[in-house]
Amino acid sequence: MFQKLIAESAAKSPWLFHINSGSCNGCDIELVAVLTPRYDVERLGFKLAGSPRQADIVVVTGPVTKQSLNRVLSAISQVPEPRCIVTMGSCPQSGNVFKGSYSVCAPLSQYVHVDVDIAGCAPKPEAIIDGLAKATEILKEKRGRM
Amino acid sequence: MNLANMTDYHHFPIYAIMVLFLGAFVVSVAGTKPSRNLKNPAGARAWIALCATGLSLFFLVMLIKPVMLKGEIIAYWMGSRAIAGGYAIGIALEVDALSLFFALLIATAVFVSAIYSIRYMVHDDCVPQYYVLYCLLAGGVLGLVLSGDIFNMFVMVEILTFAAVALTAFRTKVYGALEAAFKYLVVGCMGSTAILTGTIMLYAQYHTLNLAQLASLIPGTLNNATKLAFAFLYIGFSTKAFIVPFHPLAADAHGAAPASISVLISGVLTKSGIYGIIRLTYFLFQTMNLGSMQFMLVFIGSVSMFVCVTMALAQHDFKRLLAYHSISQIGYVLAAVGLSTSLGISAGLYHAMNHTLFKGLLFLAAGAVLHETGTTDLGKLGGLSKKMPHTTALFLIGAFSISGVPPFNGFASKWMIYQASYQKAVETNNIGFLAVTIIALVTSTLTLASFVKVSQSVFFGQLPREYENVKEVPFGMRLAMGILAVLCILTGIFPNTVTGALTQPAARAVADVGEYITAMGFKSNLPVPEVSFVQAGVWEPINWLLILCIALLALTIVAVAGKYDRVSENEGEQVDTKYQLFYGGEKNVYSQVGGGDLFWGFKHNWRHYFDFMHDLHSGIVNDYALWAVVALALAIVYMMIVL
Amino acid sequence: MDFPFIREAVVKLFSKPSCNNYPFTPREAAPNYRGRIVFHPETCINCNMCERVCAGGAITHTSVKNEEGDDVITRSFDLGSCTFCSTCADFCTRHSIELTQDYHMIGIEEGDLIVSGTFIKKKPAPKPAPKPAAPAAAKEETAAPAAPAVKPRGDGKPAQDPDKCVYCTICARKCPGEALTVDRKEKIWKLDEDKCVACGTCADVCPKNAIVI
Amino acid sequence: MTANIFINGLQYLGYILIFPGFLFCFVCGMLLTGIDRKLVARMQKRVGPPILQPFYDFFKLCGKETIVPAAASRTTFLMTPLVGLAALVVIQLFIPIHGFSAFSGMADIIVILYLLLIPALAAILGAAASGSPYAGVGLSREMVTIISCELPLVLVLLAVAKTVGNAMGTGLCFSMSDIADYQVQHGSLITKLSMIPAAIAFAMVIPGETGSHPFDTAEAETEICEGMHAEYSGAPLAVFKLSHAIKVLTLTSLFVALFFGGIGTGLVALDGVIVFALCVIATALFISFVHAVTARLKIEQVFKYYWTVVSGLALVSLVLAWYGM
C-alpha cells in the first residue's frame, strides 16, 4: 500500500530543476511564465527546486555549448532516480540555428537518454505544461519499475 | 611514623602536592637524553609524570568522603607547628570543600592531559624537560588551592607562572610562541608583584599570613591600606584568571602552547585565579554582601563573557578562538559567583567544573587536529570528519557542551546561572542583574555560532588535497579525550547528583566562613548562615532524554523498516559525478566557504565595534601592561570609594 | 521594512484567481501564432527554396527512385530544429507550407517531432512536348536565335527575352534548383531543363521583366 | 503494580507516538503547511496546490533515491534529520494545550527555548556534514538567523516568566504548565498590557525561526541552491521537510499556549481545545500573510531588524512586566 502511495504521489509532486546550457533566455522566461498566476503549475504540484538533488524532472534549455556540456551532464547525473529529462525548445534537441557551430554540442540526446522533447522556439507555456504532464506520466511509470 | 598514621587522610593534601613536586624532581634527575623509543621519546619519564598526577588525583578523590560529604575541614600544620601565642607561625594547609573542589578539577585535568601528552609530544624535542615543567605546573596550582597561607599562595603563583611561561614558549618554532610567552611573563609578573604587595600590606597590618586568621581579623578593620591591599590582590588574581582586561594574554598563550598545556592554562590556571578571587572576596574581606562588590564582579564577568565571545567570532585560528571562549566561560563563572547567593555560587562552581571538562576536551581536539595536520588555521583546514571520525565526534560533544545545548553539561550549569541571576534580580528588584541573564543567554548563542564555524571549517566542508593522507590520532590521545567526553555527558545528565556531591558543599563552605576560621583554631563570631539551593525552574534531563530516546528509537525503527538507510554511495576510488558535490555542475572545484566570512550578516552590523576591538588588541606588550596598570588604578579608586 | 502589498494581498485573497486552468480547459493560441508546421506535399514542386531559407536547417528531403523511375521525394520538417520563423512558408511559392495554431508539440518517441510529406515527381523521361528546349545543353548558338520569338513556353518553365535581359544574374542566384546559368561577359542565359522545377522565382525576381513563364 | 506500570508506559508511548506526538504532528504540521501554501497562492491570485500537497511531496521524497555525496560523512549526514525531528516532537509534547500537557512539570520555557535550537542545530550539522559550499553559506545564514531570533525570544520569555511570577507571588515562574494553569484560571496573558508587545515580538520571531518569508535567507533556493539542504535527496530530505512543517506547528502552538491560553467559550466540552486549535490556525494564517506580502531580506537586514525593532518591542514588554503592568 505504501508503495502504491508513493507511486501515486510521484506523479503529483514533480519538482523541476532547470539547467540553462547557453540558452538565449527565451525558453527560460517561458518556463518562469509557467509559474505565474496565469498558468500556475503549482496547482499540479510542480515546484522549482534549487538543487538537482531534490529534483525529479530536469529541464534543459539552450544548445548545450561546449563549455556547458560537462556541467550539464554532471548536474543531470546528480539527480536521484527516478528522474526524467526534458529538453525544452529546439536548441537542446538539435542545436537549432547554432547547428554545426564549433562550440555547440547539441543534440543532448547523444549523451543522455532524453525522455521528453518540448518543441517550440520558445514553446508556449501551455506546451510546456503538456510536456511536463507527459514527463510526470513517465516518472510514475519509472517509479513503478523501481 | 607507622603505616596507620601515614595513611590517615589528614596527610593526603600534602601527599597530593608532594607527589607532583617529587615527580618533577625524579623526572629531572632522570636526565635530558631522549629515549630511543620513537613512540615515546620521554621514555619512563612520561610514565613517572603520569603516575605522579594519577596518585595526586587518587589522594584527592579519597578526600571527597570526609570533606565533601561529611563537611570536615582539614587543617594541616606542616611539621605540626600550630598556633603560638594567638598567631599562626607555621605553614598550613587548609582544605575545605571549596579547596577540594578546585583541587579535584585541577587534578583531573592534569591527569587527563598527562595521558594525552604521551603520544601528543612525540614530535617535539626536549620532551624530558617538558615533563619537569608539567609536574611543576601541576604542583604549583594544587599547592595554590590547598594552601592555608597567603604567602604560600604567592609562591605557588610564581611557580605556576614560571612553568606556564616556559611551557608556552616550549615550542619555540611555533609562530609567536616566544612573543606570547614574553607578554605573559611581563603581565604575569606584574600580577605576581601585585599579589606580593597586597600580601605584604596585609602582613604589615595584621602580622599574620594565615588565611583563616586574616579572615577573622580583617572584617571591621578596613582602612585605606587594607583597601589598597585588596585592590592589589584582586588585580593579581585577575591576571591569573585572565578575565578582562587580561584576556589577550590568554589568547596568545593558548594559541602558542602545546594543546596539552593549553588545557592546563584554560582549565587550571584560570581556575586558580577564580579560586583566589573567591578566597579574597568571600573569606578574607567578606565583602561579598556589599552590593558594590557584587556589582563589580558581575559587571566584569558580564563584560568578559560578551567581549571575549565577540573576539572569538573574529578569530581565524582554532586555538586562539578556543582561548577567547575560555575567558568568556570564566566570565560566566565570575558573574555567577559574584551574585553572592548560594545558588549563584553553586552554579558558578558547577560551570567552572564543566568549563574544565569541555574546554579541556576542545583543546585536546584542537591538539589532535594540530598533531595530524600541522596547522590550526581555520582557513586551511576542512573535511577532517571523514578522516578523523572519533575526534570529530568528541569535538562535537565538547562544542555542544560549551554552547549549552541540552542535555550536555554546559546547559545544566548555564541554566542554573540564568536562574540564579534572574532570582537575584527579582529578590533585589534590581534590573541590572536581569541584564546578566540576557547577556548570558545571548553569549551562549554566540558561542554556539562560533563553534558552528569551527566545525564547518575544520571538520566538515571540503577536504583540502594536502590532507588526503591524514589519519585518526593514536589511541592514547583519543582515550584522554574520551574520558573528558564521558565526564561531560555524565555531569550533564546527572546535574542534581553532581551539584549535591560537589558544588553545593563547596558553595556551603563559601557561605560558612566562620567554620573555616574555627577549623584552623581561631575564634570567629560569624553566624552559621542559612543556605538554600532552591530554584524556580527544574531541569530533569533524565526524563527528557528518555522521551527523546524513545522518539528517536521509534523514528529509527520506522526508518529502518522503510529502508531509509538503503542509500546509494560511491564505490571504488574514482568519484563518479553522481556523488560529487553539486556546485553548479562544476567538476572538482575546490571551493570552501572561508571560516572568516561565515558570520558576515552579524558582523556587518557590528563592524565599528569589531574594528575598534581589533585596534585595541594591538599585540604590543606595552599596551597590555598599560591595561594592567589602568585596571590596577581603577581597582584602587573603586575600592577606596566603595569599601 | 515596509509592506507595499498588504492591500493587494487582501484584495486578491478574496478575488477569483487569474489562472486559466489550462490542461483541463483547452486553449486556443492567439491569432497569427506560428505553431506546428503542416506540409501539403501535393502542391510541392520540390523547388527547395524552403530548405535554402531555413535558418535552423530543419527542412530536409530525400529522393528515392521507384520502379517506374520516378523520384519519390520525401520532405521532412524537424520541429525540434525549427525556429517557427515562418520564412519557409513565406518563400514557398506554392503555399505548400503552413504554420498552424497548434502549439502542442511534444516528442516522446523518435520521430514525434518530424512533420513530413511524400510526393512523386514524374520523371521527365520521354520528353514528349518540350523537345525544342532539350538540346540547349550543348549549343548556345541555337538558343540565341530562338530568343527573339520569346513567348511563354506553356510548361511553366522560363524563357528569356534577350532584348530586355541585361544578364544581371539575379535569376541564377535566386533559382532554388540552380537550373539557370548566366554569364555576364559572354552574354549567356542558359536553362537546365532537368533541374528546373518551374517555380517561377526567376520571373518574379527579374528586374527587367525579361523572363516569361 | 506491574500492570499499572505497563498501562502507564503504554499511555506515555501513546502520547509520544499518537496524540501530541508523531502522528498528530505529522498530520497537523503537514496540513498547516498545505494551508500556508494554498493561502499564499491565493494571495498571489493563483489557484495554488491542493491542501494535501505536502503529503504528496513527503511520500514522493520517501520513494526517491537517497544519494550520499562522496565528500559527506555518512552517519552525520543521515542521522541529523532524525534527531531534529525527534527533538521537535519532544517539544510538542511539552507544550500544554489548554491546561493539558502530556508530560507536565518537566518543561521550563528556557528549556524549550534551548530545545528549539536542537532541530536547527541538527540541520546545520547535517548541512556541514554534506560538505557542500552552498550548504556552508546556508548554515552560516541559518546561524545568524538563530542569533537574531535569540535575543527577542529570550526577552519575551523572561517577560512572560516575570508576569506570571508576579501574579503567582513567587516573583518568577519558568514552568510551562504553571503558565498554562495560570491562564486557565486568570484569563489569557494577552489581556495584560505588558504582554501585548511581547506577543507581537513573538509573532515576528516565528517566521524567522521557521525560515519563512521574509527571513528565509538560509534556504534561498534561487540564490544558494536550497542552502542547507543542497545535498539532501530522498527520505532525509522528506524528514527535513516534515521537521519544517512540525516546527511551524510547534512555534504557533507555543505562541498560543503562552499568550492565548485559557480562552474558552464554555459552550461545549472541549471548547478550550477547539479555541486553541483555532488560534493556532489563525497564527499560521498570519504567518502566511506575512509570507505573501514580503520579499526576502538580506541576512544583515534580518539581524538588524530582529535586534532593533523586535528586540525593542520585547524589551518594552519586559520593562513593563518588571514594573508589574
Next chain:
Amino acid sequence: MIQFNYIAAFFLIVLGFYTIVTKYNLVKTVIGMSVMDYGVNLLIITIGYTPGGTAPIFTAGELTQASYFVDPIPQALTLTSIVIGACVTAMSMSLVIRLHESYGTLDTREIRRLRG
C-alpha cells in the same frame, strides 16, 4: 625617616610600571620588571623594620625581650622574593635572546605577530 623607605618603595614600583608601559625596548622592559621587584623587596624589608631592633637571632643571655628584634618573617619573605625576582630576570632575558634571534629586533612595536 621610615616614611622615606615607603615612599621610595612605592616610587620604585611605579617607576617599574612606568618603564614597562612606556619603553619600547625589550631589555628596558626587563629592567622595569626588576625595578618593580626591588621596590617590593624594599617594601617588605621596611615593614619588618623595628626602630632600634637587632637581628632576630637568639644568643643566650644577650637579649631578653623579643620586641627588640626586627620582624624576621619579612626577611624570609624578602629572600624568597629576591630569588623569584632573579628567576624572572633570567627567564625573561633568555626569552629576549630568543626573541631577538627570531625577530631580529628588540622593539616591542615590531614584535606583534599575535594580535586581534
